[in-house]
Amino acid sequence: MSTVAVLRLPLNVDLGGFVKLLQRMQVPHRVSEEAGEQVLWVPDAISDDVRTLYQRFPAGDPDQQLDIPQEQVPKRPGFVQQLRHSPLTAGVLLLSLIVGAVTMLGDNLQTMSWLTFLQFRVAGEYLYFTPLADSLAAGQWWRLVTPMLIHFGILHLAMNGMWYWELGRRIESRQGSINLLGLTLLFSLASNYAQYTFGGPGLFGGLSGVLYGLLGHCWIYQMLAPNPAYRLPRGVLVMMLVWLLLCLSGLVSMIGFGEIANAAHVGGLVVGCVTGLLGGLYGRRKRAS
Incomplete structure (x- = not known):
């Protein structure tokens, strides 16, 4: 997947808030420094969307106004649930x-x-x-x-x-x-x-x-x-x-x-x-x- 530079900003511009927003949205990205500028790279397919997002939220979304669904991380089964799933293992140990x-x-x-x-x-x-x-x-x-x-x-x-x-x-x-x-x-x-x-x-x-x-x-x-x-x-x-x-x-x-x-x-x-x-x-x- 090719990446393109969507933003070229002076080094004194704080890009940290917007990067945190991209992280929350799980958007692939990277920031590099070139010729005295900080450059934001994203996949070409979403470059226009990222530019639009920066125009709306240049400082990121510190108040979390955007409703961003979070990926559900599977919870590790509790001890009782593990016992139910492993009755023979538990039975041998009990014996x-x-x-x-x-x-x-x-x-x-x-x-x-x-x-x-x-x-x-x-x-x-x-x-x-x-x-x-x-x-x-x-x-x-x-x-x-x-x-x-x-x-x-x-x-x-x-x-x-x-x-x-x-x-x-x-x-x-x-x-x-x-x-x-x-x-x-x-x-x-x-x-x-x-x-x-x-x-x-x-x-x-x-x-x-x-x-x-x-x-x-x-x-x-x-x-x-x-x-x-x-x-x-x-x-x-x-x-x-x-x-x-x-x-x-x-x-x-x-x-x-x-x-x-x-x-x-x-x-x-x-x-x-x-x-x-x-x-x-x-x-x-x-x-x-």
Whole structure:
């Protein structure tokens, strides 16, 4: 779009009021200084209208006599509205809070034993785990996914909850509650089984394996079928991947963060990338059809 000079005025003329009026009206413009004059440039298509406007309001419109409709900026949904739009995300977080309270964030071993991947009994200072096959034979299939609700400490719960709220809402808004539920259960199963396979019998839990699954899903999906819901800030993606590498290096455990379920993180991320690949390819194909 070409621009033309509609006004050439001496430098001592105050053009500030008129410029503010153009800003209120959202008129594209710029002011330059040339040969001792200030020059107002506007698109050629509206140059005559701007000249007429200056003749009427050379000092602008400080009293706002002109009724200029303002562009409505969409309001960010309130917390209650976000809850209504993300019932599954909120439900998983509520369950995590309830389990955190009942298990006393890992201190109540008796209660926690009902939700761990492997059932166990306490004998003195030792834990004796029941083989997974025995638990599944007894119909305790929930153990494959319920470790995601167990957290060890308020910081563990707060960080995982914050990221699940951020990533879960994105997927729920784009793919619906049922798909988010399926992905959450799938990532929980994959990360729990990966941790059990590579880490052996032990106590582990938390939403972090699921979070890395959600991250991988959004990451790859966005690369193949871009959409605003899955557009993560690059810094977030880099930060979480760097954190994963630091955990794998053993540095995080060495500085006092406790044992990290690295296999769960990697397992969740790998499966999340696969679901993101499948979903992204389907989304791209759907757009093309």
